[in-house]
Amino acid sequence: NAGVTQTPKFQVLKTGQSMTLQCAQDMNHNSMYWYRQDPGMGLRLIYYSASEGTTDKGEVPNGYNVSRLNKREFSLRLESAAPSQTSVYFCASGWSLVGSNTEAFFGQGTRLTVV
Amino acid sequence: KNQVEQSPQSLIILEGKNCTLQCNYTVSPFSNLRWYKQDTGRGPVSLTIMTFSENTKSNGRYTATLDADTKQSSLHITASQLSDSASYICVVSGSGGSYIPTFGRGTSLIVHP
Numbered sequence: 001n002a003g004v005t006q007t008p009k010f011q012v013l014k015t016g017q018s019m020t021l022q023c024a025q026d027m028n029h030n031s032m033y034w035y036r037q038d039p040g041m042g043l044r045l046i047y048y049s050a051s052e053g054t055t056d057k058g059e060v061p062n063g064y065n066v067s068r069l070n071k072r073e074f075s076l077r078l079e080s081a082a083p084s085q086t087s088v089y090f091c092a093s094g095w096s097l098v099g100s101n102t103e104a105f106f107g108q109g110t111r112l113t114v115v
Numbered sequence: 116k117n118q119v120e121q122s123p124q125s126l127i128i129l130e131g132k133n134c135t136l137q138c139n140y141t142v143s144p145f146s147n148l149r150w151y152k153q154d155t156g157r158g159p160v161s162l163t164i165m166t167f168s169e170n171t172k173s174n175g176r177y178t179a180t181l182d183a184d185t186k187q188s189s190l191h192i193t194a195s196q197l198s199d200s201a202s203y204i205c206v207v208s209g210s211g212g213s214y215i216p217t218f219g220r221g222t223s224l225i226v227h228p
Contacts, residue, residue, distance in 0.1 A: 004158075042204070042220035043159070058215065090158050102147060102208050102216065106158025 002026050006091050006107035013081040013114045021076040021110050023091030031094045032074035033058075033104060034066060036087040043090065049074055081114045088112070117142040119207050119219035127225045132195055136222045138188040138205035146210040150179055150190050153202040153221070162190070162203075192224075200226045 007022045025032065034046040035058075045058030049068040063085060065077045074093075078085060088111050092104040119140045128134050140148070147166045151159035163174045165181040165188060172179050176199075178191045192199055205219040 040220065043218045045215060045218075048215070092158070103149065103161045103164065104159075104216070106160070109156070109158055 004091055004093055004105055004107035006089075006110050008110060009108065010111045011113070013078075013112065015082060015114060017081050018077065018079050019081065020078075021089055021091070021112075022073070023075065023107060024073045025091075025093040025105070026072065027093060027105065028071070029093035029095055029105070030071075031096060032068065033092040033094075034064075034074070034076045035090045035092065036060065036085075037090060037109075038087050046076065046089075081112075083114045086112060086114045117207070117209065117217045119205055119217045121203075121205050121219040121222050123222060124220070125223040125225070127227060128195055130195060130197060130226050130228050134192050134195060134224065136190045136192075136203050136205075136224070138190070138207075138219055140186050140188075140205070140207045140217070140219075142186075142207040142209045142217055144210045145183060145186075146208045148179075148181060148188050148208075149206045149216075150177070150188075151204040151206060153204060155201070159204055195224075195226045197226050197228060200224060 004025045030051050033048045035043040037043050044060050047066040049055045052071045067075045088109045091107045094104045095101045122137045149164045150162045153159040163179045176193045181188045202221040204221040206216045208216045
């Protein structure tokens with residue numbers, strides 16, 4: 001079972017460069033999420049997609065854009081990378097945003113360094 | 116603002132010992148509370164979910180409790196093993212307009228042989 005697959009696993013960018021983080025899930029989940037995790041800060045929600053065709057801002061959306069390409073795929077784009085975006089990025093998916101069926105299944109993470 | 120506070124921030128115990136991690140939250144209205152385990156270099160994995168009507172739930176050596184009146188939860192680990200070394204994250208989901216989950220910063224547990 002692949003679950004949630006993120007690519008790439010590691011990336012180094014120069015300030016101002018752009019890149020797209022890819023995420024795909026094979027569990028037929030409706031909801032997908034992008035988080036960043038920084039030391040001492042915990043996981044913070046960047047963007048989420050409650051269902052195919054919809055996206056919404058989370059807690060820290062500035063500097064990012066997302067695309068829910070289809071039910072399986074949810075990409076995160078950095079248009080002009082900044083050192084403050086150095087972090088570990090996690091994609092997750094789940095059945096629902098509400099109710100008891102809210103378990104999130106996480107990918108392995110992408111370690112991004114912006115120099 | 117919805118908040119989830121976890122304590123302690125870090126904990127070191129000897130293999131075979133028990134420990135208890137704490138989670139206090141202000142999320143309202145409350146829907147459910149999850150405990151996740153995150154191994155180093157991996158994504159978090161759900162251990163258990165607690166809903167409003169549940170006081171205690173066990174998953175092997177892990178036992179979670181919930182007091183919805185005081186808005187507190189605990190995760191008790193019995194007979195710790197080296198593989199329990201990880202970060203434990205408390206996540207609280209609300210209902211209505213506050214349904215986006217709120218994550219705690221986690222408790223880092225190290226189990227020494």
